[in-house]
């Protein structure tokens with residue numbers, strides 16, 4: 001078998017596994033169908049199935065993704081009887097807001113709940129004249145990266161396209177950013193980083209569908225240049241992501257030797273550093289104008305020495321790269337400490353001197369539960385606490 005056959009077989013295996021964790025059907029208990037998350041073709045097929053002309057799908061697309069309208073009766077270009085017919089058969093939904101917290105630095109974090117009661121986190125990180133929404137792709141995660149709080153939560157299921165797009169749409173609701181700002185207009189929610197809970201390339205089909213909806217020029221219309229997908233290094237899916245979606249790539253690297261990376265990012269045992277970096281070298285569209293971001297969480301005394309910075313520079317040779325240095329954000333029970341500021345700066349200097357931009361990420365949202373996955377854990381703990389209190393109250397009766 002050639003290498004190409006092997007990675008094709010591996011891709012098939014990954015997609016088959018993803019299907020085992022498929023989201024629930026997008027149909028409500030009353031039989032109405034969720035329209036968010038359908039591709040244009042699927043939306044057209046739904047319209048044809050109820051005896052409507054295909055142009056109806058174009059109209060709906062505009063109202064759903066450009067105007068952000070969830071109520072059919074507000075879709076003013078659609079005649080009243082038709083609005084009623086649509087409302088009978090369909091729904092334009094949003095995830096429910098279970099919790100919303102806004103930090104003093106402007107970072108906003110939501111815990112969104114879906115119809116089956118599952119929850120994920122979404123974060124808005126404002127910059128001076130724009131901001132990024134960090135969205136989740138799975139409930140829990142299989143990968144157990146050691147520095148990551150979400151890695152302590154087992155994988156429950158993949159999110160559907162509606163749930164992935166829905167996080168961004170609900171974030172826009174929260175900032176009143178509808179209709180979609182047209183070219184040139186300032187946007188608060190200008191970028192998306194697919195970097196929240198879960199490994200997006202283990203839920204590729206749903207993520208790809210969601211990204212296509214988000215990038216569609218007649219709807220949300222966010223260009224692929226404003227989207228960055230972060231992977232822990234699912235090598236067989238990286239080429240496909242680059243070819244089909246052309247979004248920016250971020251790689252959770254965090255270590256420069258296989259021994260250490262095997263421990264911090266256990267997926268490395270399957271796809272070691274050399275294979276991962278080769279996949280980066282051939283990532284379609286990577287160039288000096290569109291560099292690959294390498295995420296490097298700074299763990300005190302673990303991966304933050306000058307020697308490791310020099311090794312990082314050696315490894316990145318030939319890759320249009322930038323390095324994000326992320327001071328570790330500790331969570332209760334985490335096995336690591338944040339690197340000292342001196343260590344972070346010394347590391348950054350070495351990487352910078354070699355010609356790679358290496359910004360040190362400011363910790364954001366320190367006053368809210370900002371470590372990815374923390375809000376969900378806290379919410380579940382509170383729920384369990386409430387249930388235990390309720391059942392002991394029942395037992396006492």
Ligand code: SF4
Nearest residue numbers: 141144145148151198
């Ligand atoms: S860092 Fe990402 S891939 Fe790793 S455990 Fe956390 S959510 Fe999963």
